[in-house]
Amino acid sequence: MQMNTPPRSTIRLTRRGRGALIATGAVVAATAVAVPLLILKSDGPTRPTSLVIPEGWRSGQIYEAVDKALELPAGTTRKSLAKANLKLPGDAEGNPEGYLFPATYPLEKATPESLLRAMVDTANKKFRGSPITAGAQRNAMTMYQAVTIASIAQSEAATKADMGKVTRVVFNRLERGMPLQMDSTINYAMNRSTLNTTVADTKLDSPYNSYQRMGLPPTPIANPGEDAMRAAVNPTPGDWLYFVTVKPGDTRFTSSYEEHQKNVAEFNRNRRSPSPSPSHR
Secondary structure (H helix, E strand, O other), X not given: OOOOOOHHHOOOOOOOOOOOOOOOOOOOOXXXXXXXXXXXXXXXXXOOOEEEOOOOOOHHHXXXXXXXXXXXXXXXXXXXXXXXXXXXXXXXXOOOOOOOOOOEEXXXXXXXXXXXXXXXXXXXXXXXXXXXXHHHHHOOOOHHHXXXXXXXXXXXXXXXXHHHHHHHHHHHHHHOOOOXXXXXXXXXXXXXXXXXXXXXXXXXXXXXXXXXXXXXXOOOOOOOOHHXXXXXXXXXXXXXXXXXXXXXXXXXXXXXXXXXXXXXXXXXXXXXXXXXXXXXO
């Protein structure tokens, strides 16, 4: 994120799209945003036998993947939510975002409802494990808040190690009453994935605009995996308030606004872009 004034509003970071390995016989589906590929595992030229949901997919991508895997009309899985009887926390208010756990799911005799239930049941099983539950309690968070933070870490961090640092930035900013200013939340609101966020984007009227709204977004912004969940309840110790991915594999965290601005300038040089609003937090 970019700023002309110090600390109070200076982070921005966007989800770096990760490619997913395509299994033998895979079918690639176009997604609403330019991130991972749909993976269908097949034993041959016949109908695929399983569906792989990568970490960090949004619910819309998953609905589309299920429709394609089961060869159903577009929108079928989304419409099936009402009758899927998903075991979601009350805070979710029926929205499964964050609880469609990334894993491999068999397609034999599968329906949209059965696949969605399997994803949510898997999430509940993983999230309610004692280390995650204890970690959430230790940090005075509800499980839904932990999943929301994990979804930000999943969307912002390129590595497992960085997930813990991103989580720490979230904690540090919340404790200081600073807006999160995460590009990933704006990307979620706009159903896109990009490394560049404009000044106009930061003025978007949305509860997911973490430049304008304080605190966590109202729901998770992706479906996190186990590494992101562990990071959410065990943030790496540090005083960081800012971070920016200067180039692939080089994400820099700092507590200094001045140092952050230098990192942002390097990001812009690397991108050969005049825009001062890269992907940073």
